[in-house]
Amino acid sequence: xxxxxxxxxxxxxxxxxxxxxxxxxxxxxxxxxxxxxxxxxxxxxxxxxxxxxxxxxxxxxxxxxxxxxxxxxxxxxxxxxxxxxxxxxxxxxxxxxxxxxxxxxxxxxxxxxxxxxxxxxxxxxxxxxxxxxxxxxxxxxxxxxxxxxxxxxxxxxxxxxxxxxxxxxxxxxxxxxxxxxxxxxxxxxxxxxxxxxxxxxxxxxxxxxxxxxxxxxxxxxxxxxxxxxxxxxxxxxxxxxxxxxxxxxxxxxxxxxxxxxxxxxxxxxxxxxxxxxxxxxxxxxxxxxxxxxxxxxxxxxxxxxxxxxxxxxxxxxxxxxxxxxxxxxxxxxxxxxxxxxxxxxxxxxxxxxxxxxxxxxxxxxxxxxxxxxxxxxxxxxxxxxxxxxxxxxxxxxxxxxxxxxxxxxxxxxxxxxxxxxxxxxxxxxxxxxxxxxxxxxxxxxxxxxxxxxxxxxxxxxxxxxxxxxxxxxxxxxxxxxxxxxxxxxxxxxxxx
Amino acid sequence: xxxxxxxxxxxxxxxxxxxxxxxxxxxxxxxxxxxxxxxxxxxxxxxxxxxxxxxxxxxxxxxxxxxxxxxxxxxxxxxxxxxxxxxxxxxxxxxxxxxxxxxxxxxxxxxxxxxxxxxxxxxxxxxxxxxxxxxxxxxxxxxxxxxxxxxxxxxxxxxxxxxxxxxxxxxxxxxxxxxxxxxxxxxxxxxxxxxxxxxxxxxxxxxxxxxxxxxxxxxxxxxxxxxxxxxxxxxxxxxxxxxxxxxxxxxxxxxxxxxxxxxxxxxxxxxxxxxxxxxxxxxxxxxxxxxxxxxxxxxxxxxxxxxxxxxxxxxxxxxxxxxxxxxxx
Numbered sequence: 001x002x003x004x005x006x007x008x009x010x011x012x013x014x015x016x017x018x019x020x021x022x023x024x025x026x027x028x029x030x031x032x033x034x035x036x037x038x039x040x041x042x043x044x045x046x047x048x049x050x051x052x053x054x055x056x057x058x059x060x061x062x063x064x065x066x067x068x069x070x071x072x073x074x075x076x077x078x079x080x081x082x083x084x085x086x087x088x089x090x091x092x093x094x095x096x097x098x099x100x101x102x103x104x105x106x107x108x109x110x111x112x113x114x115x116x117x118x119x120x121x122x123x124x125x126x127x128x129x130x131x132x133x134x135x136x137x138x139x140x141x142x143x144x145x146x147x148x149x150x151x152x153x154x155x156x157x158x159x160x161x162x163x164x165x166x167x168x169x170x171x172x173x174x175x176x177x178x179x180x181x182x183x184x185x186x187x188x189x190x191x192x193x194x195x196x197x198x199x200x201x202x203x204x205x206x207x208x209x210x211x212x213x214x215x216x217x218x219x220x221x222x223x224x225x226x227x228x229x230x231x232x233x234x235x236x237x238x239x240x241x242x243x244x245x246x247x248x249x250x251x252x253x254x255x256x257x258x259x260x261x262x263x264x265x266x267x268x269x270x271x272x273x274x275x276x277x278x279x280x281x282x283x284x285x286x287x288x289x290x291x292x293x294x295x296x297x298x299x300x301x302x303x304x305x306x307x308x309x310x311x312x313x314x315x316x317x318x319x320x321x322x323x324x325x326x327x328x329x330x331x332x333x334x335x336x337x338x339x340x341x342x343x344x345x346x347x348x349x350x351x352x353x354x355x356x357x358x359x360x361x362x363x364x365x366x367x368x369x370x371x372x373x374x375x376x377x378x379x380x381x382x383x384x385x386x387x388x389x390x391x392x393x394x395x396x397x398x399x400x401x402x403x404x405x406x407x408x409x410x411x412x413x414x415x416x417x418x419x420x421x422x423x424x425x426x427x428x429x430x431x432x433x434x435x436x437x438x439x440x441x442x443x444x445x446x447x448x449x450x451x452x453x454x455x456x457x458x459x460x461x462x463x464x465x466x467x468x469x470x471x472x473x474x475x476x477x478x479x480x481x482x483x484x485x486x487x488x489x490x491x492x493x494x495x496x
Numbered sequence: 497x498x499x500x501x502x503x504x505x506x507x508x509x510x511x512x513x514x515x516x517x518x519x520x521x522x523x524x525x526x527x528x529x530x531x532x533x534x535x536x537x538x539x540x541x542x543x544x545x546x547x548x549x550x551x552x553x554x555x556x557x558x559x560x561x562x563x564x565x566x567x568x569x570x571x572x573x574x575x576x577x578x579x580x581x582x583x584x585x586x587x588x589x590x591x592x593x594x595x596x597x598x599x600x601x602x603x604x605x606x607x608x609x610x611x612x613x614x615x616x617x618x619x620x621x622x623x624x625x626x627x628x629x630x631x632x633x634x635x636x637x638x639x640x641x642x643x644x645x646x647x648x649x650x651x652x653x654x655x656x657x658x659x660x661x662x663x664x665x666x667x668x669x670x671x672x673x674x675x676x677x678x679x680x681x682x683x684x685x686x687x688x689x690x691x692x693x694x695x696x697x698x699x700x701x702x703x704x705x706x707x708x709x710x711x712x713x714x715x716x717x718x719x720x721x722x723x724x725x726x727x728x729x730x731x732x733x734x735x736x737x738x739x740x741x742x743x744x745x746x747x748x749x750x751x752x753x754x755x756x757x758x759x760x761x762x763x764x765x766x767x768x769x770x771x772x773x774x775x776x777x778x779x780x781x782x783x784x785x786x787x788x789x790x791x792x793x794x795x796x797x798x799x800x801x802x803x804x805x806x807x808x809x810x811x812x813x814x815x816x817x818x819x820x821x822x823x824x825x
Contacts, residue, residue: 043542047551137699141685181574183686186606186663186823193610195580198573267691317695322714324691331543337790338548342714407541407571452685456657456701 004126007356010055011364019056020361023063024368030064031071031083034208034395035402038068038084039327046335054339058358061335063365065328066118066311069271070369073110073304078103078383081212081395085203086271086307088437089279091211092158093292093299100295103381104239109297110304111373112246113253117305118366120257121264121312125319126359130348133320136265141452142464144268146473148446153480154276155435157283158293162430169426170435176201177443184451196411205412206440208399209419210426210433216395217424219388239378241297249301252282260306264313267325268449271310272441278306284483312362319347319355396420529589529766533564537585537593539578541571545710545792546754549625550594552786556777574662575599576612583617587761589770595620597753598666601810606664606823615810616760620802621767622774623755625787626795627708628728629670630738631658632721634697637704642725642744645704649680657702658682659693664823669813670727670750671706672822677746697721708752709735710791727751734791753795755802771799 010016023045030041041064049057072083077094090110097106124132139147152170159166179190180200191197241249256278263274282302283292292299314325315332322343324330333343341347347355383391403416426433457463464470536554540546547569554565570578575596582593595618603611631642639645649656660667663686675682685702687693690711697705698720705712705721713734715721723738727750731740741748756774758767777783778796787794797805 040542043547046543046548047555050552050555136695140696140699140701181663182824183688184663188610195573195576195610195612198576199571267695321695321698323695323698327543330689330691334543334545334548334790338786340789344714344718346718407577408568409570409572409577448686448688452687455683455685458654 003352003356004360006353007360010353010357011059011360016056016059016361019052019059020063020364020368023060024067024365024372027064027067027365028071028074028369028372031068031073032075033402034075034081034083034212034399035204035404035406036068036083037204037406038065038086039331040405041065041068042328042331042335046331046338049335050338054341054354055357057335057339058354059361061332062358062362063368065332066308066362066365067369069307069311070111070114070118070304070373073114073300074107074373074377074380077106077110077300078381079212079391079395080215081399082207084271085207085437085441086275086310087303088207088211088272088434089154089275089303090300090307092279092303092434093294093296096293096295097297097300098381098384102295103384104377105241106297106300107377107380108240108374109245109249109300111370111377112241113249113256113301113304114308114373115366115370116253117257117260117307117309118311119363120254120305121261121309122359122363122366123312124261125312125315125362126356129316130320130345132265133317135262136267136317136321136323136325138469139266139268140467140470141449141456142467142470143473144266144449145446145453146464146470146477147263147266147269147273148442148449150473150477150480151273151276151442152438152446153477154280155438156481156484157280157289158434158438159432160289161293162432165429165431166435169431169433170439173436173439174443176206176436177440178447183448184455194411196409200444201440202406202412202415203437203440204406205403205415206419207437208403209416210423210437212395212399213416213420214423214427214433216392216399217420218427219392219395239374245297249298251285252278252298252302253305255281255285256302256306257309260309261313263306264310264325265316267317267323268445270326270441270445271307272438273445274306274310275303276438276442278302280480284480289484289487308366315359315362318343320345529769530561530563532590533566534561534589535585535591536565536567537578537582537591538567538569539571539575539582539594539596540569542569545790546594546596548790549754549787549792552783553624553777556780556783557773560773560776574603574665576603576607579603579618580612582757583613583759585759587759587763589758589762589766591759592621592770593618593757594754595757595806596666597623597755597806598669598809598813599664601806602664602669602813602817604810605814605817606821615806618757619760619762619767620806621756621758621771622778622799623753623795623797623802623805624774624778625754625792627710627752627754627793628726628732629667629750629752630707630709630712630716630726630735631671631674631724632697632705632707632712632716633703633724634700635720635722637722639704639724640722642739642741642746645724646678646680649678649682653681654683656683656704657685658704658706659685659687659696659702660706661687661689661693666750666752667706667708668822670748673750673816674725674727674741674746674748677741677748694721709793713791732793734793753805755797774798 030036072087073090076082076087076091080095082091094106155170181198259278260274263269279302283289314329317323318329403412538550557565585591696702725741726738727748
């Protein structure tokens with residue numbers, strides 16, 4: 001306990017608070033720009049931290065990390081342009097809310113949900129990090145395989161309005177996911193000799209193309225031809241969700257925070273799996289699942305609390321085992337070692353003061369971005385009043401620059417524009433884009449882990465059902481698939 | 497006769513002028529160099545170990561050069577995208593790149609036909625880091641030595657699973673080399689990074705882990721992981737308890753090396769200037785201290801020695817490949 005107070009003392013200095021503020025603002029900006037990922041934001045801050053004392057360096061990295069995950073939600077809601085894959089599920093309900101004039105409320109909910117998830121996971125990190133880190137080790141390839149399938153189940157919910165078109169979209173995503181060098185044999189698959197495709201179809205150009213660029217085209221075309229621009233979002237309503245809405249979402253917030261924290265601990269999973277699963281679980285437990293995807297605050301709450309709960313989760317194996325929970329925390333490890341802090345148990349004993357300073361700074365950064373977000377959201381919603389002819393080209397420019405910045409490859413710029421065109425027509429012909437992206441994200445995780453399982457078990461398919469953890473996950477998948485059917489059947493019976 | 501002498505004098509004079517002017521101008525190039533920022537291509541993403549080394553190096557090189565050194569990440573195709581850019585860059589010394597051995601020298605034959613550069617397009621400048629390969633098992637594993645591990649594989653080849661971090665990468669090549677030396681068949685599982693592979697090892701999902709010293713040094717010293725062998729000539733100070741392969745009768749040498757290279761056409765004075773700057777940085781105790789902190793073993797090989805190092809490694813691996821290719825064709 002003493003150590004927490006010492007750490008708090010480190011934080012409440014003018015320099016530390018200024019660093020925290022700058023880091024939070026920078027993170028929010030990075031998260032909201034398409035193409036600038038949390039990983040890139042943290043990596044770019046590392047050289048700046050070289051000359052800083054370790055506590056300040058960690059405060060900066062921590063603040064950029066948590067606020068960049070939140071930052072993506074703002075543009076996802078107002079413009080339907082998720083800055084990163086973590087916010088795709090947020091856009092599903094956030095944008096329809098903004099269209100209905102409830103953008104401020106949606107941002108308010110996203111902010112409070114992010115705060116809730118963020119705080120939850122940091123508290124988990126402080127209290128039960130060491131025992132929880134064993135979860136990271138318990139997950140083998142078999143568990144990851146089933147977890148990826150669990151994530152894919154979300155597609156059923158997302159595409160429930162357009163089942164056939166949704167399945168088609170997901171199938172295309174899975175085919176795209178198979179492009180690239182085979183991880184096990186090194187053989188080329190559908191690369192057409194194109195070096196840029198050896199690592200697979202890069203996710204962010206596809207994501208930015210399908211969501212941001214297609215939206216930019218949408219905003220630019222004349223109203224008669226546009227799908228969405230005929231209906232400009234209205235500005236009205238509140239900046240904070242109703243207390244009754246908050247109370248209604250409490251269960252979802254808690255459930256999503258638990259899912260986010262646990263998925264965050266797993267090095268092979270990723271933020272988007274957490275937000276997809278949480279979104280689907282929220283929909284499944286809802287009394288009005290049909291409202292999801294059309295502007296349901298609970299959907300925003302599920303996605304945002306989950307993706308911010310991941311931040312604390314990823315730090316659990318990073319700090320306790322020295323195994324980074326994702327790409328961002330891998331960069332963190334570099335930042336820690338440069339300052340002589342070796343990730344592992346010694347962080348909580350020898351360097352406890354600095355470690356707790358980092359953890360507390362995450363806590364403060366969460367509170368700070370929430371205050372900034374709630375204060376800024378009344379101004380940010382004005383963005384939706386900007387004419388499409390101005391907004392469209394701006395989104396396009398940011399998307400192209402952001403995509404190029406990913407790996408300085410002009411090929412990716414063509415890719416983002418091509419997927420922008422594809423996304424535009426998918427929207428016009430009512431093919432949901434989310435299943436494609438979900439399949440593209442989860443496809444490689446599923447394939448690689450399935451093949452690892454097979455390699456380890458020598459093609460024994462029962463391996464998925466003989467391991468207790470894997471079996472539990474299988475049961476959860478079956479429940480997630482069967483529950484909506486059972487629910488429908490029950491309701492039909494009740495009506496008769 | 498007189499005219500002839502005069503002509504000869506003139507000839508000598510003009511020749512001398514030419515040499516002098518020519519010499520001065522190349523000298524001027526080298527003296528003037530660099531007069532604008534230098535670009536340092538990293539063929540891997542921001543935040544990785546190659547990138548971290550590049551950014552720290554850039555910080556010190558800027559002091560020596562008096563110009564900005566800008567790190568440009570061009571990740572993709574396991575490094576190939578970045579090296580294609582390096583090979584095709586203007587040979588004026590304003591573009592440098594980091595090359596990762598042994599990967600950089602195997603693509604020209606493992607990706608023959610599609611590869612976008614040739615080793616002749618790139619002139620290695622200096623090696624900085626040599627990170628030896630390590631074969632490791634979890635601390636609670638029954639295998640104490642390489643010998644007991646080999647025996648287990650021979651008795652029950654199906655029960656042993658070894659991870660590497662990417663097919664055709666240095667870990668995979670190291671493990672293949674060991675399997676050949678020990679005359680065993682290993683069941684390989686590919687992991688996309690050190691984090692996932694370490695978690696799988698500690699969780700008991702795989703038997704052994706083939707990686708690099710810098711990736712497992714902390715886990716080894718904390719007693720969570722046991723190094724069965726380090727594939728270097730001598731034991732490594734940071735993990736002195738881990739015996740070499742040679743000590744245990746398996747003559748396997750494998751490492752991941754990272755160094756600098758320039759496009760092949762760079763003029764000798766500029767090459768020499770860059771080489772001397774690199775030497776200054778590598779001999780700077782502060783740079784060495786930062787590398788030590790990151791567990792990156794510095795192993796400088798300068799100029800022609802480094803060129804020979806890369807080409808010898810190429811020839812050795814090419815011979816192996818011709819015998820038995822490790823990637824499906």
